[in-house]
Amino acid sequence: MAAVTFEHATRAYPGSDRPAVDRLGLDIEDGKFLVLVGPSGCGKSTSLRMLAGLEDVDAGAIRIGGRDVTGLQPKDRDIAMVFQNYALYPHLTVAQNMGFALKIAGRPAAEIRRRVEEAARLLDLTAYLGRKPKALSGGQRQRVAMGRAIVREPQVFLMDEPLSNLDAKLRVSTRTQIAALQRKLGITTVYVTHDQVEAMTMGDRVAVLRDGVLQQCDTPRKLYEEPANAFTAGFIGSPAMNLLTEVPVRDGAAVAGDVRVPLSRAAVAAAGETGTVTVGFRPESLQPVPAAEEGFAVTVNVVEELGADAFVYGSLEGPGAEFATADVVVRIDPRTGAHRGQRLRVRIRPGAAHVFSSTTGGRLPA
Numbered sequence: 001m002a003a004v005t006f007e008h009a010t011r012a013y014p015g016s017d018r019p020a021v022d023r024l025g026l027d028i029e030d031g032k033f034l035v036l037v038g039p040s041g042c043g044k045s046t047s048l049r050m051l052a053g054l055e056d057v058d059a060g061a062i063r064i065g066g067r068d069v070t071g072l073q074p075k076d077r078d079i080a081m082v083f084q085n086y087a088l089y090p091h092l093t094v095a096q097n098m099g100f101a102l103k104i105a106g107r108p109a110a111e112i113r114r115r116v117e118e119a120a121r122l123l124d125l126t127a128y129l130g131r132k133p134k135a136l137s138g139g140q141r142q143r144v145a146m147g148r149a150i151v152r153e154p155q156v157f158l159m160d161e162p163l164s165n166l167d168a169k170l171r172v173s174t175r176t177q178i179a180a181l182q183r184k185l186g187i188t189t190v191y192v193t194h195d196q197v198e199a200m201t202m203g204d205r206v207a208v209l210r211d212g213v214l215q216q217c218d219t220p221r222k223l224y225e226e227p228a229n230a231f232t233a234g235f236i237g238s239p240a241m242n243l244l245t246e247v248p249v250r251d252g253a254a255v256a257g258d259v260r261v262p263l264s265r266a267a268v269a270a271a272g273e274t275g276t277v278t279v280g281f282r283p284e285s286l287q288p289v290p291a292a293e294e295g296f297a298v299t300v301n302v303v304e305e306l307g308a309d310a311f312v313y314g315s316l317e318g319p320g321a322e323f324a325t326a327d328v329v330v331r332i333d334p335r336t337g338a339h340r341g342q343r344l345r346v347r348i349r350p351g352a353a354h355v356f357s358s359t360t361g362g363r364l365p366a
């Protein structure tokens, strides 16, 4: 087991005008589960491959357990990687697939058998050890890929979207299993996904990347409650946070129609008195109010029923609507019922608004 550090690690692919990963700095404590998340093309796989030694590091350094591994071959880094496509050998049995790396390393047969059987027990694969991969379900294949990593007893696990070939239900149960297994084994893990729900449910900490640049690395709760900028605010959370852009600042508040969001002095100073800010509020931070009260008018376009919750996707109407660039999402009690075309009046719960700079996107103290 070991801590992992990215020190301003940069990768610029030849012929590209901008680094795919730009001065990435991350500290992952020994035994922790870190998730790298972000939209397609933001540099997640490149970051993981740099750590694995499969991609050059053009500037900066990478350390595993305090040791600078930047120039080391993948085989000398004591890591095990689980890929999206599992890359199992079709002509080998489950047991042979799982023990393959140990066999190459010249371990004695008895030790290989013991380690494979132990991993199979952990992963519920004992009954399948003699089968070939083609005779397994997708979820079982995924577990064999995990098993192959586990038997190596590496210092670090690296996983790149290991659940993306599974159906939605299996993804949910498998992500819980992987998270539980990681906690049990206590092996430092770096896990890549583009799915923010997966990131939030699995990681001790989550690092959000955008265009090769780290936006924020925090616990899931901190990311949700205190996103460091408007991008992270919009990326983390499902449905996404509502964002009103270029809302003018007047008399110490952001003013959208007849809604006033009081601002701290620091926020006003950062925006300038006649400047603007971005105002964010989550679907659950809106509450219905009587027609005469301060609030937004929302016309319901779609109601999404999820059983325990329901979400209204609606258009902001009247004063303040000019700041909305997309449908506003409101969480409602499903028992109250709402239907297309209905008009709601909602307000932002006091203290629940997030405020971001119009220029940098950075969080302003509310």
Ligand SMILES: Nc1ncnc2c1ncn2[C@@H]1O[C@H](COP(=O)(O)OP(=O)(O)OP(=O)(O)O)[C@@H](O)[C@H]1O
Residues within 6 Å of the ligand: 013, 014, 016, 020, 038, 039, 040, 041, 042, 043, 044, 045, 046, 047, 194
């Ligand atoms: N071998 C390569 N040569 C040149 N450019 C590359 C190469 N691999 C990736 N890129 C570019 O680097 C950027 C980051 O790619 P990367 O694969 O790390 O993204 P990602 O976050 O893993 O995306 P996804 O979620 O789609 O897997 C992208 O713009 C991509 O086009």
Ligand SMILES: [Mg+2]
Residues within 6 Å of the ligand: 044, 045, 046
């Ligand atoms: Mg990728």
